[in-house]
Amino acid sequence: MKLNRRLFLGTGVAAAAALNAPVLLAAGHGKPRVVVIGGGAGGATAARYIAKDSKGEIDVTLVEPSRTYFTCFFSNLYLGGFKEIDDLGHNYGTLAAKYAINVVHDWAVDVDRDAKTVSLAGGSTLSYDKLILSPGIDFVDGAVEGWSLTSQNAMPHAYKGGSQTELLKAKIAAMPEGGIFAMVAPPNPFRCPPGPYERVSMVAHALKATNPTAKIIIADPKAKFSKQALFQEGWGDRYAGMIDWIGADFGGGNVSVDPDAMTVTIDGEVTQVDACNVIPAMKAGRIAEMAGVTDGNWAPVNAADMSSKTDADVHVLGDASQQGDMPKSGFSANSQAKVCANAVRGALTGSKVFPAKFSNTCWSLIDTDNGVKVGATYEATDEKIAKVDGFISTTGESAELRKATYEESEGWYAGITADMFS
Numbered sequence: 456m457k458l459n460r461r462l463f464l465g466t467g468v469a470a471a472a473a474l475n476a477p478v479l480l481a482a483g484h485g486k487p488r489v490v491v492i493g494g495g496a497g498g499a500t501a502a503r504y505i506a507k508d509s510k511g512e513i514d515v516t517l518v519e520p521s522r523t524y525f526t527c528f529f530s531n532l533y534l535g536g537f538k539e540i541d542d543l544g545h546n547y548g549t550l551a552a553k554y555a556i557n558v559v560h561d562w563a564v565d566v567d568r569d570a571k572t573v574s575l576a577g578g579s580t581l582s583y584d585k586l587i588l589s590p591g592i593d594f595v596d597g598a599v600e601g602w603s604l605t606s607q608n609a610m611p612h613a614y615k616g617g618s619q620t621e622l623l624k625a626k627i628a629a630m631p632e633g634g635i636f637a638m639v640a641p642p643n644p645f646r647c648p649p650g651p652y653e654r655v656s657m658v659a660h661a662l663k664a665t666n667p668t669a670k671i672i673i674a675d676p677k678a679k680f681s682k683q684a685l686f687q688e689g690w691g692d693r694y695a696g697m698i699d700w701i702g703a704d705f706g707g708g709n710v711s712v713d714p715d716a717m718t719v720t721i722d723g724e725v726t727q728v729d730a731c732n733v734i735p736a737m738k739a740g741r742i743a744e745m746a747g748v749t750d751g752n753w754a755p756v757n758a759a760d761m762s763s764k765t766d767a768d769v770h771v772l773g774d775a776s777q778q779g780d781m782p783k784s785g786f787s788a789n790s791q792a793k794v795c796a797n798a799v800r801g802a803l804t805g806s807k808v809f810p811a812k813f814s815n816t817c818w819s820l821i822d823t824d825n826g827v828k829v830g831a832t833y834e835a836t837d838e839k840i841a842k843v844d845g846f847i848s849t850t851g852e853s854a855e856l857r858k859a860t861y862e863e864s865e866g867w868y869a870g871i872t873a874d875m876f877s
């Protein structure tokens with residue numbers, strides 16, 4: 456066959472297309488499109504990595520109602536007086552300006568998986584080739600008798616970042632001398648397993664300075680909790696006589712509250728309290744349920760790429776996912792987001808996909824310069840994200856080691872927020 460210029464150009468383009476073109480360059484709409492719902496630890500990381508690494512080959516839209524994301528991580532340190540609220544706030548300006556991510560400040564209100572579209576509260580509709588859901592948590596209705604979302608002003612949960620945390624801090628500051636702070640702790644599984652107990656430590660730290668005769672009661676539906684020996688050692692050393700933990704074996708799961716009367720009833724005993732933090736049972740953020748990818752509570756995913764077990768074109772990250780052995784943490788969500796971003800980019804552009812590896816560390820501050828940690832590495836198996844090996848601080852560690860652990864957590868915070876937003 457004689458090659459004329461036209462045919463040569465044609466075959467050249469076809470060859471180039473075969474080598475370079477996006478695998479899923481869907482007919483009629485140019486670049487492949489990724490929509491990410493939720494601009495937190497999982498969603499912001501996933502959007503940033505896909506946009507950054509695909510260098511404009513993929514259209515990335517991030518849907519997040521808030522203009523400022525206040526991290527839950529380090530929010531306990533704000534309660535303890537170690538951070539200001541502004542230290543916890545991050546915005547999306549760099550994601551839009553540096554990586555051309557289309558940041559849409561709105562709520563996603565529906566997902567049509569057949570049409571591959573997301574409806575927004577503002578009325579617009581977004582089409583996707585791949586959808587990433589990282590909406591965090593919502594609370595299980597009726598989980599704590601007497602409490603509902605309408606009670607969150609009287610008895611804050613402070614388990615989503617921002618105003619709830621500020622409200623809880625104000626209530627602690629307003630407690631009368633010798634007053635009582637109560638916490639209703641959540642059942643497993645929940646966001647940040649050491650979170651309630653770090654919070655108790657930080658509340659005790661604040662009260663010790665301003666209101667040292669105050670008392671803290673924790674009603675807990677669990678018989679044991681994360682880093683228990685470390686927290687209880689710290690509470691005994693630093694806050695002796697202040698904290699009463701009532702676990703499941705002592706009726707801690709048999710609890711109701713009355714937000715109007717400000718009472719907490721634990722195993723039949725009614726206590727008048729001055730501040731109360733109710734952290735109800737949790738489930739995946741509601742949009743995951745509306746997308747039809749949950750089992751009623753959490754969204755089961757495949758460990759290799761965080762794709763939903765219901766729909767290969769929907770990925771679920773972070774707290775909302777049911778993935779196996781990883782705790783629900785910001786570190787976990789960030790780690791899962793990078794695995795997901797790599798897989799989504801591979802599926803859409805043919806780029807190399809690396810085997811999934813995950814890691815997590817949860818630091819907690821017990822008192823000034825007294826940090827502890829627990830962490831692990833994980834791999835993807837056919838069944839789940841499976842723990843490979845782990846580590847945990849031990850009781851009786853030196854003050855130097857505890858200080859170094861706290862400083863390590865400061866470095867981690869700077870690193871993860873840069874990995875999400877800069």
Ligand SMILES: Cc1cc2nc3c(=O)[nH]c(=O)nc-3n(C[C@H](O)[C@H](O)[C@H](O)COP(=O)(O)OP(=O)(O)OC[C@H]3O[C@@H](n4cnc5c(N)ncnc54)[C@H](O)[C@@H]3O)c2cc1C
Pocket residue numbers: 492493494495496497498518519520521524526527528529530531561562563564589590591592613614615646647650651654740741742772773774775783784785786787788816817818
């Ligand atoms: C007190 C406390 C302390 C913690 N400390 C640590 C710690 O030290 N280390 C650590 O690793 N983790 C910590 N965590 C846990 C960590 O905050 C979460 O695990 C992490 O934020 C989960 O990330 P995510 O992306 O799943 O959800 P999030 O970070 O909560 O992000 C979800 C986002 O989705 C948005 N969203 C929800 N629904 C919609 C919708 N319909 N449309 C659009 N957007 C939507 C929300 O506005 C939100 O911004 C702590 C949590 C708490 C409560």
